[in-house]
Structure formats: C-alpha cells, structure tokens
Amino acid sequence: MTEPLVSVVILNHNRKEILRECLESALDLDWPNLEWILVDNASTDGSAEMAEEEFGEHVRVIRRSENCVTAARNQGFEAARGKVILSLDNDIILPDRKVVGKGMELFERFPRAGLLSFVIGDPDSPARFLPEHWWHPVPHKEGQDRFFLTTYFPEAALFLRAEAFRVTGGYDPLFHMGVEQIDLALKLLREGYLVLYCPNLVCVERVTRGQLASQRTRIHYLNMRNKLWIAWKHYPLGKGFRYAMGRIGASAIRSLRHGWFGYFLEGLRDGVLAPKGIRDQRKPLPASVWKTHDRIQRGWFVEGATASPLPPEPQAPDGDE
Known part of the structure; x- marks a missing residue:
C-alpha cells in the first residue's frame, strides 16, 4: 500500500x-x-x-x-x-x-x-x-x-x-x-x-x-494593524470592541516601554481605517464557533481521541452581537 x-x-x-x-x-x-x-x-x-x-x-x-x-x-x-x-x-x-x-x-x-x-x-x-x-x-x-x-x-x-x-x-x-x-x-x-x-x-x-539585530522593526506596525484587521474580519461588534481595546492598550504600553511608539500609532491608524479588501471580508464567526474558541482559551487538553472528546461541528452562522 x-x-x-x-x-x-x-x-x-x-x-x-x-x-x-x-x-x-x-x-x-x-x-x-x-x-x-x-x-x-x-x-x-x-x-x-x-x-x-x-x-x-x-x-x-x-x-x-x-x-x-x-x-x-x-x-x-x-x-x-x-x-x-x-x-x-x-x-x-x-x-x-x-x-x-x-x-x-x-x-x-x-x-x-x-x-x-x-x-x-x-x-x-x-x-x-x-x-x-x-x-x-x-x-x-x-x-x-x-x-x-x-x-x-x-x-x-x-x-x-x-x-x-x-x-x-x-x-x-x-x-x-x-x-x-x-x-x-x-x-x-x-x-x-x-x-x-x-x-x-x-x-x-x-x-x-x-x-536579530534590532527589535525596532516594522513588524510592530504590522502586528498592531493586523490585530485590528482580525477584529474587522471575524469579531461581532461587542466582542470585537473588547478585543481591540485590550490589544490597543497592551501594545501602547509595550511601544512606550521599548521605543516603537511611532510604529504603534501607524498600525493603530491603518488598523482602524481598514482597507476595502479587509472590510469586504467581514463575516463574524457564529456564536457556536465562539463557544468552541472560548473553551479552547480556557485550556482544552486532548489526551486521546476518545478520552477528551473534540467539539461538535459548528452550527449555522449567527448575526453580529
């Protein structure tokens, strides 16, 4: 075979x-x-x-x-x-x-x-x-x-x-x-x-x-921008706002501490003002998928195919919160 x-x-x-x-x-x-x-x-x-x-x-x-x-x-x-x-x-x-x-x-x-x-x-x-x-x-x-x-x-x-x-x-x-x-x-x-x-x-x-020679690279701009684009694409309104504010706050503190605040501001601007190509992909995940996601975030250990069952198939999409 x-x-x-x-x-x-x-x-x-x-x-x-x-x-x-x-x-x-x-x-x-x-x-x-x-x-x-x-x-x-x-x-x-x-x-x-x-x-x-x-x-x-x-x-x-x-x-x-x-x-x-x-x-x-x-x-x-x-x-x-x-x-x-x-x-x-x-x-x-x-x-x-x-x-x-x-x-x-x-x-x-x-x-x-x-x-x-x-x-x-x-x-x-x-x-x-x-x-x-x-x-x-x-x-x-x-x-x-x-x-x-x-x-x-x-x-x-x-x-x-x-x-x-x-x-x-x-x-x-x-x-x-x-x-x-x-x-x-x-x-x-x-x-x-x-x-x-x-x-x-x-x-x-x-x-x-x-x-790497320097940590003050454009990756910090991309990380901030792309985190907000993820909110644009996948998150319902309420959950997306909470997600975005948490990432913005944490990135702002790190950028001030490590000297890449300029990259942070650029990423924040371009993340909030997402291009049409990102906005057109907006399709918030259904509640059933978020339930699986949130369960994973709390720690979901899988010791065997039957010992810890995997989640069921996602259901039909729900609308925004």
Missing part, C-alpha cells in the same frame, strides 16, 4: 547558508512519498540559484519577484500535490527523521485536526522550547508536554491538511506578516477544523528572534 504524498513546502528569503541546512534536513526525512517545494521570496543573495544548482534534482523552486510572506506561503501550498503539507521556514532543522510519520498518525487519530503545531526548539537544546514562540492559551509549564487545542501556532513549522487549506483559502495576503496565524486559526475554526499543539513534533530554529 502506497503511503499518502506529503508536500514539504519551504519559504525562503535571503538566508542562503542556513537554507542549505534546512534543505538537507528536509531531504533526509524518513517517509516513502515526499515532494519538496522551495518558494523563494525575492531573494537577492543567490539562494534560489544555490537551491537549483545543488538540490534541483529533488526540489522544485518557485521564484517570486515580490517579498510577501503570506502570499508566498499560499503559492507554495497551491503548488503542493500532497494530501498533507509540511510547511517550514528556511531556518528550521528537523532533528527527528520520522516526524512526518508522527504527523500523519496524529491526523489519523484526530480527524477534526486541520493543523498540527510544532514545538520550536532552542538550537542548543532542541527539547527546550523557545519562549518567544509560546503564545498558546495555556501556560507552558502546564502544557508543553501535553496535547491541547489552541488558537495559535508558530508558522515556522506546521503540518496542514491540504483540504483545510483549500477550504479556508490559507493566509490572507493583505496581512503580509504579523499575527497572520491567528487569522488562519479563526478561519479553520469557522470551517470546523481544529489546531492541535503536539509535543512530539519538534524542530529547531536556527535564527531566533533574540539573535
């Missing part, structure tokens, strides 16, 4: 040497039916040329002329032929060669799971998670070694059902980057899929956020 095809989709921008390590790791995975796709996001350091020259026999390279993270991920997913997509950033190393088999087994055990979230490990100690990637609804001391449902996932490494991508449309290209995973998690919930944190899926991130 032939095992299902799994598509390994790697996103790259200007990290040629680290990309080489990532490709070597991906090509070493132990699964009998794999394809490899590299989406090069307008690199200028010869990354795409290196990949074609050294790995072209196995890896299909898609070159983009514009650097847009969300659009590039979607382009790679659209090109994938597999039943399941393993999405990786170019600085991810997979120390467990059998991780694909583990992911496929989890999808079999949990048919409602549309996306499996990895542990992003420290380069010096893969079993130790990087705290900058822990924005899950449960404290790390309580949840790091247990399976649980979540509304967050690090985009650096994940398994995604191809059918879940097709149904949701994937990432919103208008976001570019910055909390785009929260938007996708809500779209998955709307369609009846769940995001499952999996402590047995471990990868290593070679370039951690703490190693």
Whole structure:
C-alpha cells in the first residue's frame, strides 16, 4: 500500500547558508512519498540559484519577484500535490527523521485536526522550547508536554491538511506578516477544523528572534494593524470592541516601554481605517464557533481521541452581537 504524498513546502528569503541546512534536513526525512517545494521570496543573495544548482534534482523552486510572506506561503501550498503539507521556514532543522510519520498518525487519530503545531526548539537544546514562540492559551509549564487545542501556532513549522487549506483559502495576503496565524486559526475554526499543539513534533530554529539585530522593526506596525484587521474580519461588534481595546492598550504600553511608539500609532491608524479588501471580508464567526474558541482559551487538553472528546461541528452562522 502506497503511503499518502506529503508536500514539504519551504519559504525562503535571503538566508542562503542556513537554507542549505534546512534543505538537507528536509531531504533526509524518513517517509516513502515526499515532494519538496522551495518558494523563494525575492531573494537577492543567490539562494534560489544555490537551491537549483545543488538540490534541483529533488526540489522544485518557485521564484517570486515580490517579498510577501503570506502570499508566498499560499503559492507554495497551491503548488503542493500532497494530501498533507509540511510547511517550514528556511531556518528550521528537523532533528527527528520520522516526524512526518508522527504527523500523519496524529491526523489519523484526530480527524477534526486541520493543523498540527510544532514545538520550536532552542538550537542548543532542541527539547527546550523557545519562549518567544509560546503564545498558546495555556501556560507552558502546564502544557508543553501535553496535547491541547489552541488558537495559535508558530508558522515556522506546521503540518496542514491540504483540504483545510483549500477550504479556508490559507493566509490572507493583505496581512503580509504579523499575527497572520491567528487569522488562519479563526478561519479553520469557522470551517470546523481544529489546531492541535503536539509535543512530539519538534524542530529547531536556527535564527531566533533574540539573535536579530534590532527589535525596532516594522513588524510592530504590522502586528498592531493586523490585530485590528482580525477584529474587522471575524469579531461581532461587542466582542470585537473588547478585543481591540485590550490589544490597543497592551501594545501602547509595550511601544512606550521599548521605543516603537511611532510604529504603534501607524498600525493603530491603518488598523482602524481598514482597507476595502479587509472590510469586504467581514463575516463574524457564529456564536457556536465562539463557544468552541472560548473553551479552547480556557485550556482544552486532548489526551486521546476518545478520552477528551473534540467539539461538535459548528452550527449555522449567527448575526453580529
């Protein structure tokens, strides 16, 4: 019996040497039916040329002329032929060669799971998670070694059902980057899929956020703007107002403390004055989906397919609050 095809989709921008390590790791995975796709996001350091020259026999390279993270991920997913997509950033190393088999087994055990979230490990100690990637609804001391449902996932490494991508449309290209995973998690919930944190899926991130030269980057603008766009798209009026005010207050305090208040103000302006492309997507999640969402936010551990039942399918949409 032939095992299902799994598509390994790697996103790259200007990290040629680290990309080489990532490709070597991906090509070493132990699964009998794999394809490899590299989406090069307008690199200028010869990354795409290196990949074609050294790995072209196995890896299909898609070159983009514009650097847009969300659009590039979607382009790679659209090109994938597999039943399941393993999405990786170019600085991810997979120390467990059998991780694909583990992911496929989890999808079999949990048919409602549309996306499996990895542990992003420290380069010096893969079993130790990087705290900058822990924005899950449960404290790390309580949840790091247990399976649980979540509304967050690090985009650096994940398994995604191809059918879940097709149904949701994937990432919103208008976001570019910055909390785009929260938007996708809500779209998955709307369609009846769940995001499952999996402590047995471990990868290593070679370039951690703490190693970046400056934290005063435009990502702070994008995060503020995109959080408000999420409210525009998915939240009913009352719940959306409370969500937005909480994010605005927290971001304002952090921006004053760390010196990026200008980015905060830009993001606040452009988030409130959302473009037509965002406003046209407004479709608040139904009350039944919010019930599942809020239950997940309180901590929903899943020890087995029957021990902790998954939520029912969402009902027909309700109107705004």
